[in-house]
Amino acid sequence: MRSKSTRFWLIFLAICVSVFLSALEFTSVSTALPTIAHDLDGTDFVWVASAYALASTALLPATGGMAQVFGRRPCMLLSLALFALGSALCGAAKTMNWLIAARTVQGAGGGSIIAITTIVLSDLVPLAERAVYNGFSGMTWGVAAGMGPIVGGALAKNGQWRWLFYLNLPLTAVAGALVILFLNVKTPQGSFREKMAQMDWIGNALIIGSSTAVVIALTWGGVQHPWGSAQILVPLIIGLLGLLLFLLYEAKVAKHPLVPISLLSNRTSFSGYVQTLISPILTFSLLYFLPVLFQASWGASPIRSGVLLLGFALAVGPALILCGASISRTKTYRVQLWIGWAAYLAGTGVLATLDERTDIARATGGQFLISIGTGLVYAAAYFPVLAPIPITANAQALAFFQFLRSFASVWGATVGTTVLQTQLKKRLPTEFVNMLPNGVSIAYSAIPIIPNLPEPLHTEVRVAFADSIRILWQVFVGIGAIGALASLFIKALPLHKQVDEKWGMEEKAVQERADEENAQVAALESESTLIE
Template sequence: METKPDYPESEASSSSSYYHSASKVKIFFMVFTLSILSWVSTLNSTVSSTTIEPIGLELGTNNLQWVSHSYMLTNTALQPVWGKLSDYFGRLILLKIAIYVFMIGSMVVAFSNTLSVLIVGRTIMGVASGVLQVIAIVILSDLIPIRQRGKYLGFMSAANLFGMSLGPLWGAIISKSIGWRWTAVLNVPILFIASNMVLFFIFIPAPPGSFKKKVVRIDFLGIILAVLAAGVFLAAFDIIGGVQRLPSILSIIFVVIGVVLAIVFIINEKKTKKDPLISYKVLQEHNVWIGFLSAIATGVVIYATLFTLPSFYRVITRNPDLAAEAKIWPWTVGVVISTVVCGISMTVYGNYKPYLVIGGIMMICGLTWLSLVNPGSNLIHSYLGSFLIGLGIGFRVPSVTIEAQCVVKYQDLASTTALINFARNVGGVIGMTSANQMLKYRFMDKVSTLAKENPEWESQLLLVSEGIISALWQVEDEEVKEKTLEAFAKTVNFIFYYCIFFSCIGFVLSLVTKKVKLLDEFDSDESHAPDLEQSKDEESVVGDEVKNKSETVEPNTVLDSTKGSSPTETIVVSPTKLAKHETVTES
């Protein structure tokens, strides 16, 4: 019995046609355009780590943590949906809408006169950001065969992580020079340029079929369950970020509800007669759920370190200036180097597992090294730790994506990619909220006696716990200041121990992932592959021809619809030759 894909397999072969017919210059500009969109999205996810201080001084500190949390929560909770919706309505339409929604959210932030309005603007930006992050990688995966995909995904991941690491410095420089509002305003011209580049350099036909037929196939119950499960689960960690003692009863209740909703979602995906949001077969793939858990572990480390290292460097260098936060540059350099090296190496050697293992080891070593740093340590010591952490993260981010993509079929590519990106952001929310909770309450525990003995400085210590690090230098008593600096450094060291735990989990998971040799699905005879502009009628003919020939095909063979001199010609090949085509078995 033949299992037909949701959309004609010719869509997969069209990526072959595009990749092998397009010039290197055109592919470069396509990847560059997608990288800009990804860069803007991730830049704004961490820019609040430094803009939060001037925002708090201007608009107040009540619910100040929601400046960053609102962006991350809305970005993450909806990500599983975007991949599947792009299967129905097309990648480009969602991408273009997201660009303009992001611009609108940026202007709301720029002109906000209260913290509540600013949070609304950041929420709008977060929704659009989730679309940009997911669809950019999906488009790249659509148009580049998996063996060649590694090097391009490496460059895009470098842009993605570079945006994350640049966010704190970007926020510090802009806030100090022209004001924090300009961190939002500057998004608009950048995205306007990127939107025009999309028109010129990215061409993907919309999926065939009427709007009504597409809507009828949507698994609305699955979407509702997925969003509710993600939202409730993420809300639990946001609660954790605001409670003084763990475990919190309310957060535990939310986690349990989130897990129950997730189980109901999986059952629904297995039994639904609609087109499932995420195929149950995909959820059963060993590499997919291993990659899902690995992405969560890596996401925790990425965001926990990025939200604490800037302040950590200000403390250990005893520098009240926001510019001291530029000292996270070794993290950035390490990330950029390793993502590019990892991507190119995966393309050259056709393997991803070694880079997962190497990345895990480097993250553990870097975090262990950095946990030994204190305000009296040599700055080179901390630079080495940051560099190793960056190297480890860079090796793991693109390889985890390829790890999951290489075991799924074309029609599940978008939802699988969205799932891995969603997992990484879930880890980011966990890392960010947990780090905030530790900085706020563990720090206050350490200085509580100091605050009682020196009540004149208690308000400054409370401001430090809320993220206003400059309040440290308002303390004029040198002895109190030194004890406060030491308490803050020890609190951050505890966060590094927390990250080591998740790094170890990621490392263990990388050992048990299945090794799958990456093949170039379209290695030969691509000249006859269907073109991107193939008509619906031609696609229908291909489908009918495959059905007719399936009756005479031997078991365990693969139909390769990308080969043949015409759309109606189908060739039977060995199952080991191609990685992503439908297996045909006898009824």
């Protein structure tokens, strides 16, 4: 592995700070959400999570296109600015609708941060050497993901959940300063009008509209409207057809496609993308719905539920590092993926055995297995995506990679919530439902009042939540099996040993020009000496 300059390490620091910022925000809301929904008298609580994920998802392909057209540094600064604006608006929210709108702005910035940092790293480090750096970046994400629920729970318990968002502002300032000072990478030439003409506006409209329609259907299905109703089927069908139309448009019509069809034309990349789609569904289901079990059935406080998630946080970082190190040393990635999927299925199966009786050891064991699966698949699925394609396609490939990863978190949150609320409708005691002005649709926001319920209603509600969440884990076992099956179709391909020189650091280009000028001066001096 080649040695890196000081400027590279400072850029890598900027990447890690930015990743930490985005991951901490995404995961910290889970334990604070019942308190937030209660304080704001909110019924559409699922949109607090889904709005963030939807915005980050829908704009991710555009992020890759913008980075390719306008350059990495301007896009990174714009992403940080959007994230800071959204965070400030979230902290000032007075109503649930205000908070959802602010989370949309925040998600647009947070998703773009993850995509741009991934692209910048691919510009600076060859694929054959990238596993270790991905491991450290992933460990940063894992540490933030582990801290997030604890921070969110602590602030919610003390009635200070708004600081969950305000604390992002100084972190964003640090990340922005690092980017301004050190992320001096090459920027494409051309006028603003020329660059705007290279953007795939029709493709962006298709992917944003289609993603929104699908998420609306998934959010409403089984809760606000029956799955077979027109209110669900129409946006779901339109959204899925729109996604298909987007892929056809990109393959046949687009002059500057967001997703070149070559990215999906080989089975190894296709398998990597499928695994990238499935893995976050399982991971984020744990982060969002295990705290529900802890708080609703086990009587844990928000901060206690965050502490109980440490089984995930403690293992995911080392798993990422070990996976990266093994790929860097062996230059292979298939075995790591197979082990990761086995751990995913085992961990989800363990969680499916939990009930209303507190069993910290079993819950920790299930989390530990899922964190191993998360670390291995998160780190390794990246390589079958990129190994078969040319390095010049990195930006589009990675933007689509992050799009699927983020889209999966939308499915994880909305499908999980749909399963949970559908089961709660069947299981919650009528006496408890009648206490809620809007019925089961706000049962999630009613979690803080469960400890104060009289017996036997208290126990009945705890059992109803536990039994509903058990069905949820059973559904996710089936989803995980799809990812495991997809992993069997990847080929063992060599990893690229070069980077795309079009996007290197400016200092390298400057140094090359200086060396060329020095060589010319030396040649002239030599020629002058010979003449004399």
